Amino acid sequence: MEEQIEVKELDNVVVHFSGDSGDGMQLAGNIFTTVSATVGNGVSTFPDYPADIRAPQGSLTGVSGFQVHIGAGKVYTPGDRCDVLVAMNAAALKMQYRHCKPNGTIIIDTDSFGQRDLQKAEFRSDDYLGEMGIDPDRVVACPITKMVKDCLADTGMDNKSMLKCRNMFALGLVCWLFNRDLTLVNNYLEKKFKKKPAIAEANIRVVQAGYDYGHNVHASVPNTYRVESAVKEPGRYMDITGNKATAYGLMAAAERAGLRLFLGSYPITPATDILHELAKHKSMGVTTVQCEDEIAGCASAIGAAFAGALAATSTSGPGICLKSEAMNLALIDELPLVIVDVQRGGPSTGMPTKSEQTDLLQVLYGRNGESPMPVIAATSPTDCFDAAYNACKIALEHMTPVVLLTDAFIANGSSAWKLPNIEELPEIHPHFVTEDQKYKYTPYKRDPETLARYWAIPGTEGYTHILGGLEKDGETGSISTDPENHDKMDRLRWDKVARIPVPDLKVLGDEKDADLLIVGFGSSYGHLYSAMEELRAKGHKVALAQFKYVNPLPKNTAEVLARYKKVVVAEQNLGQLAALLRIRINHFAPYQYNQVKGQPFVVSELVTTFEKLLKLHCQKKRVVRSIQRYFSKRVYK
Amino acid sequence: MNQYTAQDFKKGQPRWCPGCGDHFFLASLQKAMAELGVPPYETAVISGIGCSSRLPYYANTYAMQTIHGRAAAISTGAKVTNPNLTIWQVSGDGDALAIGGNHFIHAMRRNVDLNMILLNNRIYGLTKGQYSPTSPRGFVSKSSPFGTTEDPFRPAELCFGARGNFFARSVASDNNETIAILKAAYQHKGAAVCEILQNCVIFNDNCHSSVYTSQGRKENAIYVKHGEPLIFGPNQEYGLIQEGFGLKVVKIGENGVKKEDILVHDAHCQDNTLQLKLA
Numbered sequence: 001m002e003e004q005i006e007v008k009e010l011d012n013v014v015v016h017f018s019g020d021s022g023d024g025m026q027l028a029g030n031i032f033t034t035v036s037a038t039v040g041n042g043v044s045t046f047p048d049y050p051a052d053i054r055a056p057q058g059s060l061t062g063v064s065g066f067q068v069h070i071g072a073g074k075v076y077t078p079g080d081r082c083d084v085l086v087a088m089n090a091a092a093l094k095m096q097y098r099h100c101k102p103n104g105t106i107i108i109d110t111d112s113f114g115q116r117d118l119q120k121a122e123f124r125s126d127d128y129l130g131e132m133g134i135d136p137d138r139v140v141a142c143p144i145t146k147m148v149k150d151c152l153a154d155t156g157m158d159n160k161s162m163l164k165c166r167n168m169f170a171l172g173l174v175c176w177l178f179n180r181d182l183t184l185v186n187n188y189l190e191k192k193f194k195k196k197p198a199i200a201e202a203n204i205r206v207v208q209a210g211y212d213y214g215h216n217v218h219a220s221v222p223n224t225y226r227v228e229s230a231v232k233e234p235g236r237y238m239d240i241t242g243n244k245a246t247a248y249g250l251m252a253a254a255e256r257a258g259l260r261l262f263l264g265s266y267p268i269t270p271a272t273d274i275l276h277e278l279a280k281h282k283s284m285g286v287t288t289v290q291c292e293d294e295i296a297g298c299a300s301a302i303g304a305a306f307a308g309a310l311a312a313t314s315t316s317g318p319g320i321c322l323k324s325e326a327m328n329l330a331l332i333d334e335l336p337l338v339i340v341d342v343q344r345g346g347p348s349t350g351m352p353t354k355s356e357q358t359d360l361l362q363v364l365y366g367r368n369g370e371s372p373m374p375v376i377a378a379t380s381p382t383d384c385f386d387a388a389y390n391a392c393k394i395a396l397e398h399m400t401p402v403v404l405l406t407d408a409f410i411a412n413g414s415s416a417w418k419l420p421n422i423e424e425l426p427e428i429h430p431h432f433v434t435e436d437q438k439y440k441y442t443p444y445k446r447d448p449e450t451l452a453r454y455w456a457i458p459g460t461e462g463y464t465h466i467l468g469g470l471e472k473d474g475e476t477g478s479i480s481t482d483p484e485n486h487d488k489m490d491r492l493r494w495d496k497v498a499r500i501p502v503p504d505l506k507v508l509g510d511e512k513d514a515d516l517l518i519v520g521f522g523s524s525y526g527h528l529y530s531a532m533e534e535l536r537a538k539g540h541k542v543a544l545a546q547f548k549y550v551n552p553l554p555k556n557t558a559e560v561l562a563r564y565k566k567v568v569v570a571e572q573n574l575g576q577l578a579a580l581l582r583i584r585i586n587h588f589a590p591y592q593y594n595q596v597k598g599q600p601f602v603v604s605e606l607v608t609t610f611e612k613l614l615k616l617h618c619q620k621k622r623v624v625r626s627i628q629r630y631f632s633k634r635v636y637k
Numbered sequence: 638m639n640q641y642t643a644q645d646f647k648k649g650q651p652r653w654c655p656g657c658g659d660h661f662f663l664a665s666l667q668k669a670m671a672e673l674g675v676p677p678y679e680t681a682v683i684s685g686i687g688c689s690s691r692l693p694y695y696a697n698t699y700a701m702q703t704i705h706g707r708a709a710a711i712s713t714g715a716k717v718t719n720p721n722l723t724i725w726q727v728s729g730d731g732d733a734l735a736i737g738g739n740h741f742i743h744a745m746r747r748n749v750d751l752n753m754i755l756l757n758n759r760i761y762g763l764t765k766g767q768y769s770p771t772s773p774r775g776f777v778s779k780s781s782p783f784g785t786t787e788d789p790f791r792p793a794e795l796c797f798g799a800r801g802n803f804f805a806r807s808v809a810s811d812n813n814e815t816i817a818i819l820k821a822a823y824q825h826k827g828a829a830v831c832e833i834l835q836n837c838v839i840f841n842d843n844c845h846s847s848v849y850t851s852q853g854r855k856e857n858a859i860y861v862k863h864g865e866p867l868i869f870g871p872n873q874e875y876g877l878i879q880e881g882f883g884l885k886v887v888k889i890g891e892n893g894v895k896k897e898d899i900l901v902h903d904a905h906c907q908d909n910t911l912q913l914k915l916a
Contacts, residue, residue: 264714
């Protein structure tokens, strides 16, 4: 039988699970991702869920989606459009069909396409496929609800509990499409429902039923797919979200530095999972305090840093607004502190579950006084680990608060991560006070090289001192309003941050002869990289420089940006990185590609726009400027 | 055990106005620290912003003067990280009850082992004379030229409301009692609030006049001690009895009131209804 099915060998496949908020689509998507990562596929995910607490059942606003991109090799984005769309109800089909490729396979639960469901999804007639212009041959229409009930009829489960298993039928069906081994799924379910064996058993049965259904009716499916895994570096892999990776990065740094980890935090979307994860690890020396507000989150972390912990606070943009004053206290006290900003759509409450890169200038410039602070932007879910680790390293070795920027897209998205060996991570040497300073310690004595002051931990004899928010004398540390001293201290604090060594900016792609250099920062890396590769596949000469360290900027920044005739800065805001680079680099006048939709970039749109840019002819600088103005208008919309 | 004197905890020259209650309190705190015998390097004094929050600069211990209102939150982080530290968290009425009100009540509820000092002069001194959350209704100040229309907090009520377990109050000028309550706060494991009534000679002189002098205290102050009757007056002739839902002042010997009828204070009573009446 099997041989008769056409099996598509693909490098990459994108699957989109969608349904009502309560349909368990995130779980189905997560299991599929984990299983794929386990068999060695590259994965990248994007959960897209509504901000409503629980929108009316079956309504358009209540649709929750989970997109996963699996590939034979490394994958860089969750994919623009999907090859397989699972729509558990009419509303999901209506809302998410736009994510589907023109020839993609669509799986629907026909039991959720009744009169009432169609009305709620605002269909005008019974011919929902016709209304949307979908070829019925592409659709796997199965009565999922009915089959799930039949499958569980003899278990004695109530109707509601049985319906909760619908997502597993869809998962089973998708597993059949991609030749996934159900043992892995079963293991996952057994572990997840360890305390509820009956639930585990029911779910396993339904997954099998979905798989068998796929197998039995294969005639109606145009293709089945197989994504082979490429040979990867050997090691232990797991599917990890950015928030979890951030939490692990903080823990690894504390372990490597020989310190306790403290997190002060207040729940806020989309950063809360960092608190959730760290709260589990008390046994590993992690202390978390769920504080009374954002300010206390940062303030308690400052107290912890004073008392000798690796201290961190996690939040999103609105929380940064509230923490700003306290962040400045850490800055003037020169205490190590990591502030994690998981950016979301703003301003104000904005779009809490959506993603954008709009806090860059806030974390750089959004505080009173001269307030220099290192800023690191993570480039992918797994890079959150490295970025968090390095943020801690800088904070502890240079005695400064450090901002780590991630965003909803990489924080909730996941990819396959090879567990590092902790001994192979760079060493961390907190800038502790030295024995020879005993009984003559002053808190603002500095290392002449790095300008970092020395950290004396309360409880140690011979180093009592006071820290405070008032300006202090550079020598003694006592309060000073001397004009010359203040000028000197402001410059010292700037200089200290400027001296932090950061890796050079790397240029990927056609480094030597690119006609266009794409510039971005942080989480847009995957999309910009994919766009660059597509353009190069079409024969264009294109390069990419992605900033991970935004402050201080890499030393070679000006040199790299001056090397290319055309430079476009692409970011999910209205031009914050471009503005920063213009301030820092003389005569830098880039093209800009800006989008703030709360959604990640779309690679095909990037490619189209950049192709237009490549076609522009420009000989003289003056001309470049005018074209740039013309072009900005167009890409700005 | 180390033997310390108040001198070991002294540092610098305080810059408060002459006659300010902060001077009295600082002396009491340093004396209490010496008597408790905790080494200066295992002690941390953490304050917010305001006149009284300058205090850490005059304590020869580990210390932090932080930002307005946040001392309780900062102390919480320090204590849970380094539980061996004895933390004295010092705030004024504006710092603890206005801008830092949220941290104050949550520190009580969370019950981390902090010694929280509330220096209450019922005025904003550092910003030169605006009404505070403890200024009485009708109080005339620069920011309330026609008198305030707000009711003041009673800090003890706030502590009880926030499920606090330890509250004590004394007058800054009464060093012995202040030292006694500071030592009791240190002995208490959990969040302990000591309200210190103090005078602001410049912007709110005589704000606690009824109890600020020893003569005034003799007449008006009740020294509330566990296991002892609630009696007061120049000759200890007055006392408190329970009447209906409240407390009532009576004179011993009048209307058949005997000393045995006077309420005896129970500091550890689980039901804090009567404690609340003393607030």
